[in-house]
Amino acid sequence: MIKVNTEDYPWHPGMTVRVLLDEKLFTFRHIIVRVNGEFVPEEDYEHHPILDGDDVLVLHLMAGG
Amino acid sequence: MERYLRNQDAISEEDQTALSHKRVVVVGCGGLGGVVIECLARIGVGHMRVVDGDVFDESNLNRQLLSSRMNLGRPKTLAAQQRVMAVNPLVEVEAVQAELTSDNAPELLGNYDIAVDCLDDIPSRLLLQQAAKEAGIPLVHAAIAGWRGQVAVVQPGEDLLSLLYNNSRQEQGEEISTGTLSFTAAALGALQASEVVKLLLGRQGLQGELLILDLLNASSTRLRLT
Numbered sequence: 001m002i003k004v005n006t007e008d009y010p011w012h013p014g015m016t017v018r019v020l021l022d023e024k025l026f027t028f029r030h031i032i033v034r035v036n037g038e039f040v041p042e043e044d045y046e047h048h049p050i051l052d053g054d055d056v057l058v059l060h061l062m063a064g065g
Numbered sequence: 066m067e068r069y070l071r072n073q074d075a076i077s078e079e080d081q082t083a084l085s086h087k088r089v090v091v092v093g094c095g096g097l098g099g100v101v102i103e104c105l106a107r108i109g110v111g112h113m114r115v116v117d118g119d120v121f122d123e124s125n126l127n128r129q130l131l132s133s134r135m136n137l138g139r140p141k142t143l144a145a146q147q148r149v150m151a152v153n154p155l156v157e158v159e160a161v162q163a164e165l166t167s168d169n170a171p172e173l174l175g176n177y178d179i180a181v182d183c184l185d186d187i188p189s190r191l192l193l194q195q196a197a198k199e200a201g202i203p204l205v206h207a208a209i210a211g212w213r214g215q216v217a218v219v220q221p222g223e224d225l226l227s228l229l230y231n232n233s234r235q236e237q238g239e240e241i242s243t244g245t246l247s248f249t250a251a252a253l254g255a256l257q258a259s260e261v262v263k264l265l266l267g268r269q270g271l272q273g274e275l276l277i278l279d280l281l282n283a284s285s286t287r288l289r290l291t
Binding site: 005028029034039059060062063 | 096183235242
């Protein structure tokens with residue numbers, strides 16, 4: 001099990017940031033991802049592993065006013 | 066005072082007096098800023114400095130409370146000042162017609178209790194966070210995109226906005242494609258104003274958390290950032 005934005009989500013082997021984003025339908029273009037507090041750049045989404053027990057934060061980048 | 070009768074007892078007479086001695090600087094007088102300024106004027110914050118270098122254009126009319134067909138092409142800060150004076154002349158309001166820069170930030174934030182981030186691009190927001198940190202005052206942040214918005218309180222020494230906008234090479238976020246809606250600006254501006262008032266009165270507010278509001282799904286989420 002992992003945490004995604006404070007909620008439990010089932011983990012499976014082979015999970016990467018990209019896999020998780022696709023599964024959770026985070027399809028917006030402007031996203032900030034942190035795994036266990038560490039920022040993950042977009043170019044690393046394909047290969048950055050999500051491990052069982054990880055705490056993942058996925059934020060939509062918003063700056064309008 | 067009859068003006069503040071309906072504030073009671075949510076805001077006690079003692080609170081009301083305390084608010085009348087507080088000083089808040091609102092940076093950005095657009096969609097968020099217009100609502101924040103309106104709320105803070107009506108609740109009786111004693112002094113506001115409103116900062117914006119922009120003038121109203123037609124694309125502001127969809128959401129910016131202070132904009133109207135009559136003031137297109139005119140400074141946003143002037144509209145803010147006139148609105149506050151019309152609603153509550155007990156509130157002192159100083160209009161600063163300027164964009165926030167690293168040069169003017171220390172002077173703009175000096176001698177204020179709280180800064181309010183109602184800006185609309187990432188570099189300016191990070192600049193304001195740094196200025197608030199150097200001034201040693203809290204920053205109340207909000208941002209919107211489409212049906213969504215976020216609010217956070219940044220205490221001096223924290224860098225919450227750097228977590229939200231980490232290493233972003235962009236100036237804008239989702240609002241580029243989703244736009245910015247009237248009720249989202251109103252809802253998030255009101256939340257922002259309530260966090261300002263809680264801070265001014267020493268009440269428990271958001272601490273190290275991001276409050277995300279999704280108006281399309283009528284849901285909210287609080288995420289711990291620190």
